[in-house]
Amino acid sequence: MTGTEDTRVVSGEGGIGTLLRAALPSLPGIGSLPGVRKSGRRFDGLSVTRPPVTVERDHVEAYAGVCGFPAKDTVPPTYPHLLAFPLHMALMTDPTFPAPAIGTVHLENSLTQHRPVRVGETLDVAASVAPPKPHPKGQVFEFVTTVRAAEPDGAGEIVWDSTSTYLRRGAGDAGASWGTEFPDVSPGATVWRLPADLGRRYAAVSGDYNPIHLFGLTAKALGFDRQIAHGMWTLARSVAELENRLPDAVRIEAAFRKPVFLPGKVAFGSQPLDDGFAFTMTKPESHTVHLVGRTTSL
Template identity: 60%
Template sequence: MADPKPLTGEPGGLSTLVRAALPVVPGVNRLPGVRKAPARDFSGLAYSREDVVVERARVDAYAGVCGFPRKDVVPVTYPHLLAFPLHMAIMGDPAFPYPAIGMVHVENTITSHRAIGIGERLDVTTSVGEPRPHARGVLLDFVTSVSADDGTAWESTSTYLRRGRTIDGDPSAGLEVLDPPTGGVQWRLPADLGRTYASVSGDANPIHLYPLTAKALGFERQIAHGMWTLARSVAAIENRLPGAVTVEVAFKKPVFLPGTVSYASRRDDSGWTFAMTSPKDGSPHLLGRTTPA
């Protein structure tokens, strides 16, 4: 894989979103600079951001939307926001063979090695390698490293499914969370949750915003961001997690907005197991677990 490309322009700005959407527009997707390279030629791609300042106003806004308390260190899930512009830059790059529209976030693993303080300056790198086989298409692992002068502070792997033709190999079984907890509390989620989270995260995917924009992409109405469901789930047990922790989740059924979800967590020998489910039939929206890092 080549050295990471530096991210230029405003991170997560409108131009990044437009570049990510153009490859699904008939005719436009054949233009130079938009046309995607053949999947068979893809061996990997990386982007980076240097000297990124952790800003209190943005951290506090994110914490408020996701249910975290205000602190002088960031929530465990917050550094994903620093990496998200890199995800979009990779997906919008003509060398990346798959359009961003239609990529489905199916799993996420976060390892926080230490607390990250407000005001820290960080270097962020995200890379993606060759696709892996899946029963319904291919999987792509977006691997992020957030580092400071003392080394790597935070890492994550965001796994996306691209439905369609698969490749040779044995499909991965994926994350399995055995005997997830049931019952728990119910949370009522407002219709504008997707827009509120988009305003603090920069993730303005149309499927999260309004019924009309979601229907245009095949959903009956807007759905909650998967990373919001992860953040809200971790916020519920945040004060019981160790300083160095790994959080693994599998995203299952979408959460339609407005809506109601059930959340339950259970202390296990090695950490916590948690689940966000439908109060109607118990089907899972998200299953997760934590372990000390």
């Protein structure tokens, strides 16, 4: 619950227009204009939804191709995040949301597939964000998404849900939690070579055109040496490697530790747990950890 009384309906469209709305509050001068600047009022939470959306085969197959999943009549476990991403951006770009979208860092993601989602299925997607929680490096916002089978009364069965945790750096609380703890996994021997255009390819299917993922020049403008892979791509590629060993009902959790620079190489490792798998993505030469995660059978 966010404390909001009403849920706003948004189009569910992403792309360059979404990026522009996200960037405006961070621009000198423009960020202070009416309709762009953040309200500065106490933030009590927000909720948004989109009109029912039908899962299209072409889009699923394009996503699967970029992320390494096989083509199926059901969607990859990470795919519904794409349906939620425009809602997350609508929440972040709302004037009442206290932090600019640009510079807000995706720290963790926890998703639950209650059952496989079928290609051609129509879904109701809703997202909300509550007031921030303290973190040692600032504040974190948890974006909660619920995906239901579409029904006229909006009360269809929940087929997928997730919590995406974002950090806004600032004055932190040394006593606050650093986040979810994950099992240690030895660096893997499976190495993937990632092309320079991977961020642009993933942006084309996800709608996430954050400039840190697109080109060296745009990434440098925001403080990176060169463009970096999307965190949700690193999670999706990891899940794709385990996909044929996962049950229909599964929880997948991950923390994004260090950026993956493009072009580059990453190593994938995994190990069985009693009820799933632990996995990691590292830099082959130094074993720097980019991502850690685990799956849990439900």
